[in-house]
Amino acid sequence: MKPIKLALMVCGIGVAAIAATFLLPHQVTVERRSTVKAQPEEIVAMLASEQGYQRINPYRTRDPNLKTQPFGPTSGVGSGFHFAGKDGEGSQTVTRVTKNSVTYAIDLGDLGQPRQAVSVMPVAGGSEVVWQMTMDLGMNPVMRVMGVFMDAMLGETLETGLSNLSRVSGQA
Numbered sequence: 001m002k003p004i005k006l007a008l009m010v011c012g013i014g015v016a017a018i019a020a021t022f023l024l025p026h027q028v029t030v031e032r033r034s035t036v037k038a039q040p041e042e043i044v045a046m047l048a049s050e051q052g053y054q055r056i057n058p059y060r061t062r063d064p065n066l067k068t069q070p071f072g073p074t075s076g077v078g079s080g081f082h083f084a085g086k087d088g089e090g091s092q093t094v095t096r097v098t099k100n101s102v103t104y105a106i107d108l109g110d111l112g113q114p115r116q117a118v119s120v121m122p123v124a125g126g127s128e129v130v131w132q133m134t135m136d137l138g139m140n141p142v143m144r145v146m147g148v149f150m151d152a153m154l155g156e157t158l159e160t161g162l163s164n165l166s167r168v169s170g171q172a
Contacts, residue, residue, distance in 0.1 A: 021141035038169035
């Protein structure tokens with residue numbers, strides 16, 4: 001009888017663990033912010049163009065061999081690029097541009113379709129830049145567990161992008 005109790009207990013713990021993953025959030029947002037010595041319109045113009053974005057692309061910093069192929073218009077809604085590198089492959093497309101923000105749709109295939117948004121507000125001496133990446137993790141329990149670690153996994157990437165933006169804006 002003891003082996004049956006042990007098996008039932010192990011199954012019960014497994015079911016409880018899986019059920020607990022559904023209590024985790026289905027959407028995760030990672031955010032970083034920085035002050036950049038450039039005006040909002042300069043930053044938005046750079047980020048709304050594929051060529052401008054490549055100048056600050058944090059994944060290019062991590063992977064100098066990153067391959068990109070632009071598509072669509074050179075700037076604005078519909079502009080974007082396909083990418084392939086050590087972190088995977090996919091595409092990024094500008095979906096919205098306002099005077100203070102640029103929003104992107106990212107397609108990572110089976111890994112999901114996160115949204116990325118960069119908002120820019122004028123402050124003394126430049127602009128406050130907020131870079132966010134939001135991912136819908138759906139009902140997948142593995143993705144929801146990964147969501148707990150998303151800030152640690154993506155935060156440094158966003159910080160690199162902000163650092164690149166600050167460096168490039170200083171050259172403008």
